[in-house]
Amino acid sequence: MDKNELETLFLYILLAVGWLVLLFHRLNSDVVDEIPWNENRGNCSCEVEVYEPEENYGVIKSPHYPSFKSCEGKCIYRILPKADKTVTLYTSPYEITENTYLVIYSLLKTEDGYERLFHAKIKGHVNYYYSSRDPQFPSFASARSAGFEIHFISHPQRYYHTKFKITFDRYDEIKEPCDYPIVEIGEKETVIQRAHKFEHASGCVYKLRAQKHDGETDGDEIVIHIHESTETEVTVKAHDASGKLKNVFSSTYPKALMMDAEDIRIISHRTSKQDETYKMANITARLVRRTCDCGETSLTMDVRNQSFLSIKGPGYPDLSCPSRHCTYQLSFVDDNQDDEDKNKIGVVELSVEGLFSASDAFSLKSDYKTFVGSSRYKSGPRYMKENFVIKQQALTVELESSRDLYKRYMEVNATIRWIYADCACNFFRDKTIGMDTTFTISFPAMCDYIYCNFHVQGSRHYQRVLLDFEVKGATYGDVVILRDSRNEEHYNSMMLNHRNRYETSEDTSFTYWRKHANATENAILTFNYSLIENNQQCSQDPVYLTADFNQPVIVNSPGFPKYYQNNQECQFIIDVPEGSRMALSIDEISIENYHDYVRIYEGNTTDSALIKEYSGRVRHQVLNVSTTTILITFTTDMSNSDRGFHITVTAQYPSEDADDPYTRTYILTALVLLLIVSICAGIYFYETRYGKFRRERRNNGQQTTGTGETAENAGAAPNIAGIPMNQPPSNYDDLDHFFN
Structure with missing residues (x-):
C-alpha cells in the first residue's frame, strides 16, 4: 500500500469516527432527540398505570422490580394533572440501570382528552459506580394543573437487566412554577416564560398555538424572542401539520427566530444538569399574519x-x-x-x-x-x-x-x-487579463451606449501592480469603474481624457461604461497593466545628506513608491547648519505593521536617544527636532512589503521654531500675571480713594436714624460740614478736605 492509499484510508477512518461521534451524541441527546408519542407497547405485559389526581405521592417502577423480565416494547405510566397543583418527579441515577430509556412527557388535560408535550429522554448509567455518559436531570417539575406521562423503553438484553424506579410528589406551595405550557399567540407580544427563579434543571416545556382568524393561515409565522440568560438553554422545534419535525434550533444566547405557526414546541432548561436555583430566560412571541411566498418563479x-x-x-x-x-x-x-x-x-x-x-x-x-x-x-x-x-x-x-x-x-x-x-468589447466576467497586458480599443462616435469589462488578475505574491489607462475623446456621461475587494473608484469624462494610474495588489474589475451619450468623435481606450518592480536595495554604508534653509532634502526608501525589498537595513545621516533646527515632514510611511520600522535617532548612531519610531501607515505629520544631526534607519524583515516611506527634511532658523513649549509658556504666564496685578491695583486705588468717604456716609446715616429725628428733619439728607449728602460737591477735589 503506497503513501497516497494510506492517506486516503486514514481520511476515511477519521470521517467514520466523526460520524459515529455525531450519531452517539444524537442518540444520547435528552431534549433535541424527540420521540413521537404513541401507545404501542409491543409484547410487554405491563398495563398502563394511572395515578389519579387524589394520589399525592407515589413510586413508579418497572415490571417485577427489582427483578427483570425481558420484553420488546414499553410500559406507560400516567400521573394525571390536578387543578392548581404541580407534580415533581425524582429520578435517582442509581435507580435506572444501563440501557434503560425513560421518555418524559408533560401531560395536559384538554377538551378532547389529554395532550402530551415531549420534555426529555434520559438514559441509565453504563456502570453503577461510574458513568461515562452525560449526567441526567435529577428531577422534573410540572406547571400548575399539569401532570406527567413516563414511557419505559425496554429491549431484550442477554447480559444486562433494564429496570428503573422513580418517585413523585404533588405540591401546591411552589412559589415559582413553570408557566402553563399551552400558550395562545396573537399579534401582540405575548410572554411565554417569565425571567423567574427556578430550582429544577430540567426546566419547562411549552406549545405555541396561533390565534384563529378569518382568512388564509398557511403563511402565518411566529416571531420568537429569546432574551439574555447566562444559565438557560432554549430549544425551539417546529413541526408540520402531520407532526413531523421540520426544524430545530438550540441556543444559550439571546436570539430572535421566525418559524411557521403550525406547531412550535419550546424546551427551556438549565445549561448545567444540577438542581440549583437559577434564573430562566425571558421568552416572548408574536404572530405575523403575512406571507413570504417566492411568487412567480x-x-x-x-x-x-x-x-x-x-x-x-x-x-x-x-x-x-x-x-x-x-x-x-x-x-x-x-x-x-x-x-x-x-x-x-x-x-x-x-x-x-x-x-x-x-x-x-x-x-x-x-x-x-x-x-x-x-x-x-x-x-x-x-x-x-x-x-x-x-x-x-x-x-x-x-x-x-x-x-x-x-x-x-x-x-x-x-x-x-x-x-x-x-x-462593446467584453461583457461582465467574459475575459480575464494577466500581467504585462497592453491594448488600445477604438469605439466609433455613433456609439451612444458602450460597455467594456475586464477582470484583472492580481499578483499571487502580494506584489503591487499598476493599471494605467486613458480614454481620448471621452464625452459627458462616460465613466470608468475600478473595483477590488476593498475599494471602488469612479473616473468621469474630465479625468479620462488624461492618463490615470491605479495601484493594487488584488483582483480588480475594470469597466468602461457609456449610457445614452451623444459623441462627436471616436473614443479611444488605452490600457496598460504591469507589475511595479523594484530592484533597488539599501547601500551598505550610511547615506550622508545635508539640509539647508533653502535646500530641503528628501529621504525615502529605495525605489519609492515601488514596493521595497525584504531583509533591508538602510541608514541615513542628515545634518543642518550650526545654530539651526530641523523640521521633518512625514509625507508618507507605508510599511508592514509591527515587522518593518522607520526609526529616528538624535545623533549619528543607534546608541543615541531614540526620538521617534514608526510602523504601519502614517501620512502628513510634522516632527520638529532641536538637534543639528539625526540618524534615520529603515529595517525590514524577510516577508511582505509595501510602498515604503518618504520624508522631507528642512533647516529652520531658531526664531522660526514654533514647537518650543517654553517660550509660549513664559509669554502666557507673564500676561496672566500682568492681568492679575492690574486688577489688584485698580481695587486698591478705588478703596483708597473712595472707600473712607463711603463708610463715613453709611455711619452718619445710621446715627441720624438712631436719635429719633423730628418730622421736620426726617426727610432732610444728612450732611457733612454743611454739605448735604444727596448733592455731590461742586468739585471732587474738595473731598480731600473731609478726609484730611
Missing part, C-alpha cells in the same frame, strides 16, 4: 415587446422571511428581428441589490458561470449592489434564507438594450 422576457423585468425576493422589502428557498428561472425570446437591427446585438443590463444575513445564500448565474453571489457562513451580514451588462442568455436567480430572524431583501432588475457590435 418561471419568467420569460419578449425582448421585442418587453424592455424591463423585476424580480423581488419573498417579503420584499421589509419582511424577514427566514427558511425560504426560492429559485427563479429567467429566459429571453426573440421571435421577430427587424432588418434595421441586424447590426445590433441584444444585451441585458442587470441591477442587483440585496441585504443578506451571515447564513443566507444568494447567486445569479447562467449555465456556465456565476456572475454574482453571496455564500453561506460569512463573517457577518452583507449588503450587495452590482450593476453590469451581459449577453442575452438564460439566467437563474437563487435565494436560500437561513432561519435567523434578520431583515433581508433581494431585488434583481433586468433591462433589454440593443447596441452596435462595435460598441
Whole structure:
C-alpha cells in the first residue's frame, strides 16, 4: 500500500469516527432527540398505570422490580394533572440501570382528552459506580394543573437487566412554577416564560398555538424572542401539520427566530444538569399574519415587446422571511428581428441589490458561470449592489434564507438594450487579463451606449501592480469603474481624457461604461497593466545628506513608491547648519505593521536617544527636532512589503521654531500675571480713594436714624460740614478736605 492509499484510508477512518461521534451524541441527546408519542407497547405485559389526581405521592417502577423480565416494547405510566397543583418527579441515577430509556412527557388535560408535550429522554448509567455518559436531570417539575406521562423503553438484553424506579410528589406551595405550557399567540407580544427563579434543571416545556382568524393561515409565522440568560438553554422545534419535525434550533444566547405557526414546541432548561436555583430566560412571541411566498418563479422576457423585468425576493422589502428557498428561472425570446437591427446585438443590463444575513445564500448565474453571489457562513451580514451588462442568455436567480430572524431583501432588475457590435468589447466576467497586458480599443462616435469589462488578475505574491489607462475623446456621461475587494473608484469624462494610474495588489474589475451619450468623435481606450518592480536595495554604508534653509532634502526608501525589498537595513545621516533646527515632514510611511520600522535617532548612531519610531501607515505629520544631526534607519524583515516611506527634511532658523513649549509658556504666564496685578491695583486705588468717604456716609446715616429725628428733619439728607449728602460737591477735589 503506497503513501497516497494510506492517506486516503486514514481520511476515511477519521470521517467514520466523526460520524459515529455525531450519531452517539444524537442518540444520547435528552431534549433535541424527540420521540413521537404513541401507545404501542409491543409484547410487554405491563398495563398502563394511572395515578389519579387524589394520589399525592407515589413510586413508579418497572415490571417485577427489582427483578427483570425481558420484553420488546414499553410500559406507560400516567400521573394525571390536578387543578392548581404541580407534580415533581425524582429520578435517582442509581435507580435506572444501563440501557434503560425513560421518555418524559408533560401531560395536559384538554377538551378532547389529554395532550402530551415531549420534555426529555434520559438514559441509565453504563456502570453503577461510574458513568461515562452525560449526567441526567435529577428531577422534573410540572406547571400548575399539569401532570406527567413516563414511557419505559425496554429491549431484550442477554447480559444486562433494564429496570428503573422513580418517585413523585404533588405540591401546591411552589412559589415559582413553570408557566402553563399551552400558550395562545396573537399579534401582540405575548410572554411565554417569565425571567423567574427556578430550582429544577430540567426546566419547562411549552406549545405555541396561533390565534384563529378569518382568512388564509398557511403563511402565518411566529416571531420568537429569546432574551439574555447566562444559565438557560432554549430549544425551539417546529413541526408540520402531520407532526413531523421540520426544524430545530438550540441556543444559550439571546436570539430572535421566525418559524411557521403550525406547531412550535419550546424546551427551556438549565445549561448545567444540577438542581440549583437559577434564573430562566425571558421568552416572548408574536404572530405575523403575512406571507413570504417566492411568487412567480418561471419568467420569460419578449425582448421585442418587453424592455424591463423585476424580480423581488419573498417579503420584499421589509419582511424577514427566514427558511425560504426560492429559485427563479429567467429566459429571453426573440421571435421577430427587424432588418434595421441586424447590426445590433441584444444585451441585458442587470441591477442587483440585496441585504443578506451571515447564513443566507444568494447567486445569479447562467449555465456556465456565476456572475454574482453571496455564500453561506460569512463573517457577518452583507449588503450587495452590482450593476453590469451581459449577453442575452438564460439566467437563474437563487435565494436560500437561513432561519435567523434578520431583515433581508433581494431585488434583481433586468433591462433589454440593443447596441452596435462595435460598441462593446467584453461583457461582465467574459475575459480575464494577466500581467504585462497592453491594448488600445477604438469605439466609433455613433456609439451612444458602450460597455467594456475586464477582470484583472492580481499578483499571487502580494506584489503591487499598476493599471494605467486613458480614454481620448471621452464625452459627458462616460465613466470608468475600478473595483477590488476593498475599494471602488469612479473616473468621469474630465479625468479620462488624461492618463490615470491605479495601484493594487488584488483582483480588480475594470469597466468602461457609456449610457445614452451623444459623441462627436471616436473614443479611444488605452490600457496598460504591469507589475511595479523594484530592484533597488539599501547601500551598505550610511547615506550622508545635508539640509539647508533653502535646500530641503528628501529621504525615502529605495525605489519609492515601488514596493521595497525584504531583509533591508538602510541608514541615513542628515545634518543642518550650526545654530539651526530641523523640521521633518512625514509625507508618507507605508510599511508592514509591527515587522518593518522607520526609526529616528538624535545623533549619528543607534546608541543615541531614540526620538521617534514608526510602523504601519502614517501620512502628513510634522516632527520638529532641536538637534543639528539625526540618524534615520529603515529595517525590514524577510516577508511582505509595501510602498515604503518618504520624508522631507528642512533647516529652520531658531526664531522660526514654533514647537518650543517654553517660550509660549513664559509669554502666557507673564500676561496672566500682568492681568492679575492690574486688577489688584485698580481695587486698591478705588478703596483708597473712595472707600473712607463711603463708610463715613453709611455711619452718619445710621446715627441720624438712631436719635429719633423730628418730622421736620426726617426727610432732610444728612450732611457733612454743611454739605448735604444727596448733592455731590461742586468739585471732587474738595473731598480731600473731609478726609484730611
